[in-house]
Amino acid sequence: MSEFDFNEHSHRRYNPLTNSWVLCSPHRTKRPWQGQQETADNESLPSYDPSCYLCPGNRRAQGDTNPEYQNTFIFTNDFAAVKSDQPQFLHKPDGVRGECKVMCFSPKHNITVAEMSKDAIIPVIKAWIEVYRNSFSIPYINHVQIFENKGAIMGCSNPHPHCQIWCTESIPEEPTKELISMTKYYEKNKSCLLCDYVLLETLKLQDKPRIVCENDSFVCVTPFWAIWPYETMIIAKSHVKSLIELDGEKQLNDLADIIRRITCRYDNVFKCSFPYSMGIHQAPVDENDHSHDSHLHLHFYPALLRSPTVKKFLVGYEMLAEPQRDLTPEQAAETLRKCSEIHYKQK
Amino acid sequence: MSEFDFNEHSHRRYNPLTNSWVLCSPHRTKRPWQGQQETADNESLPSYDPSCYLCPGNRRAQGDTNPEYQNTFIFTNDFAAVKSDQPQFLHKPDGVRGECKVMCFSPKHNITVAEMSKDAIIPVIKAWIEVYRNSFSIPYINHVQIFENKGAIMGCSNPHPHCQIWCTESIPEEPTKELISMTKYYEKNKSCLLCDYVLLETLKLQDKPRIVCENDSFVCVTPFWAIWPYETMIIAKSHVKSLIELDGEKQLNDLADIIRRITCRYDNVFKCSFPYSMGIHQAPVDENDHSHDSHLHLHFYPALLRSPTVKKFLVGYEMLAEPQRDLTPEQAAETLRKCSEIHYKQK
Ligand SMILES: O=P(O)(O)O[C@H]1O[C@H](CO)[C@@H](O)[C@H](O)[C@H]1O
Numbered sequence A, B: 001m002s003e004f005d006f007n008e009h010s011h012r013r014y015n016p017l018t019n020s021w022v023l024c025s026p027h028r029t030k031r032p033w034q035g036q037q038e039t040a041d042n043e044s045l046p047s048y049d050p051s052c053y054l055c056p057g058n059r060r061a062q063g064d065t066n067p068e069y070q071n072t073f074i075f076t077n078d079f080a081a082v083k084s085d086q087p088q089f090l091h092k093p094d095g096v097r098g099e100c101k102v103m104c105f106s107p108k109h110n111i112t113v114a115e116m117s118k119d120a121i122i123p124v125i126k127a128w129i130e131v132y133r134n135s136f137s138i139p140y141i142n143h144v145q146i147f148e149n150k151g152a153i154m155g156c157s158n159p160h161p162h163c164q165i166w167c168t169e170s171i172p173e174e175p176t177k178e179l180i181s182m183t184k185y186y187e188k189n190k191s192c193l194l195c196d197y198v199l200l201e202t203l204k205l206q207d208k209p210r211i212v213c214e215n216d217s218f219v220c221v222t223p224f225w226a227i228w229p230y231e232t233m234i235i236a237k238s239h240v241k242s243l244i245e246l247d248g249e250k251q252l253n254d255l256a257d258i259i260r261r262i263t264c265r266y267d268n269v270f271k272c273s274f275p276y277s278m279g280i281h282q283a284p285v286d287e288n289d290h291s292h293d294s295h296l297h298l299h300f301y302p303a304l305l306r307s308p309t310v311k312k313f314l315v316g317y318e319m320l321a322e323p324q325r326d327l328t329p330e331q332a333a334e335t336l337r338k339c340s341e342i343h344y345k346q347k
């Protein structure tokens, strides 16, 4: 029998960040698809929509009116999953107080991060930093989760470019797993798991099989253990534990740069607005010292597999047994590397 | 401020089976939905489709012809995620050998389990038992995952009633989590976690808030820690660790009965074919003794939230932070209890 080939044979990969496994079946990309097709997200929208509750000057669900904002705008979610004013609950199961915010990236209804300039992304990052910083002084907030659902496939109900920020009393499941893994790794190796992973991907591996793009401060990789077909991570090259530790304009600039470049590449893969969920992982805003268990990074979980209308379904086996992926992360990185950093609509 | 109310206020619930948490925000059901709508699965299909690769007598992708089967029919998936004949890989990351089977529930193209009679479900269970039993003698198979993806929303590419059976060398992620939790619980309490949970739901709690239906051998509940809006579990009332331990015709009969009743109730919730992923968890088929860490149960993970066309999206916050649900499991159980066990199409 032939040699074992990672591009051909089924294998499992370990995710050291969440202490979990993914099943990788590269040959499976050959199977034809006869299942559900999504509607491609390429309708053209007006730059201002009078019926959009996120556009400047419009009225929202609870009657408030949006200001004529210039770049970003933040407000409390009118249908928040957690609230500050609920009665305290001291016994298990834990009551969870908190705040859910919505943040518009731009007054323009018909733009996405992928089409925004680096300079337009900088105010977005500054607004994230502000929310994160302010959360330290709110006693019932210990964790800040910034995330973006982009595209109808990802459950996003409004195409106006925006993210959400859910601030909670409890530290949620996924960040907790990462904190535990990072702590264990630090105790064993006296170094940071993600610092070491960055070194591995950027320096130790000669052919750099999983790097999509990089700049002085950040690298964007398809992690070895990626679940989604085109999943990537943006990781800070230096050991910064949160957005507020970014060292001045240079690192801010570099973060905006790499966000622009990866989201633009995504749109260019299938020449469509690429649906994804994105989220920022950084130190909790509680009273503990997170010098050794937190390292700023962003996860992108994009849904598409084969075309603008065929997504990857994480269903049956994935829900009941183990996530399964078709193409390898190295194959995905190669595709993403080949994509231009000039948006297909701007060409 | 008012008292803490589980039907009104945000709280977290602990899942002892997988050692994880879910955020529950009951008030959130009030929010309007303006996002993606699915296509309702209610087209009427012929009982035989000449282009279906699962119908009796038809040709499949690799050229094989299906027999004129009478109730169930099993074959090896033409596009298997794991295969028996790949080279062995001894180092990490683990190579994974195995087998992927497809099993048709019925020769009829246009039926689903929800519309099948109890007597028609019995041969399905017998076929599951057969595959499970035979796997013990295959050295490179240690785990058998039986699962069904039902409905296009769940990534199912063919409406012909069928399930899949992925048999693998490795014991996958989710069952591993359960094995670990069950072992820890047994070591601490000298009893089985699921035996104790069944006692709690069926006997200790007077108003039985989470029971949907039951018979002598099985109970169907919306588990306290459910993630999906109408998620349920069928749990054996006695401590059987796998399908082959079912005690004769009576327990077989009872399993068919409860599967029929819950799937029928699902279809009746929104008067549509209710999409879900279902899976059976039982003892691995390896060499270890699983008397204390395994207890036969089935998980149903249905996608719908509000109507035949509005599903629950487990996206941004769920992927990056923690699963979040809207209605409580107790509210879901109440809805399911109110649904008839006579299928809406048969009325
Ligand atoms: O093999 P199928 O049914 O075509 O494929 C479906 O189920 C598999 C197992 O849950 C998933 O990995 C696929 O993404 C899904 O489309």
Ligand SMILES: O=P(O)(O)O[C@H]1O[C@H](CO)[C@@H](O)[C@H](O)[C@H]1O
Pocket: A149, A155, A156, A157, B035, B312, B313, B314, B315, B316, B317, B318, B324
């Ligand atoms: O608040 P939104 O954007 O309407 O809602 C969306 O994102 C939430 C957080 O990821 C999910 O819980 C919802 O299921 C999804 O529809």
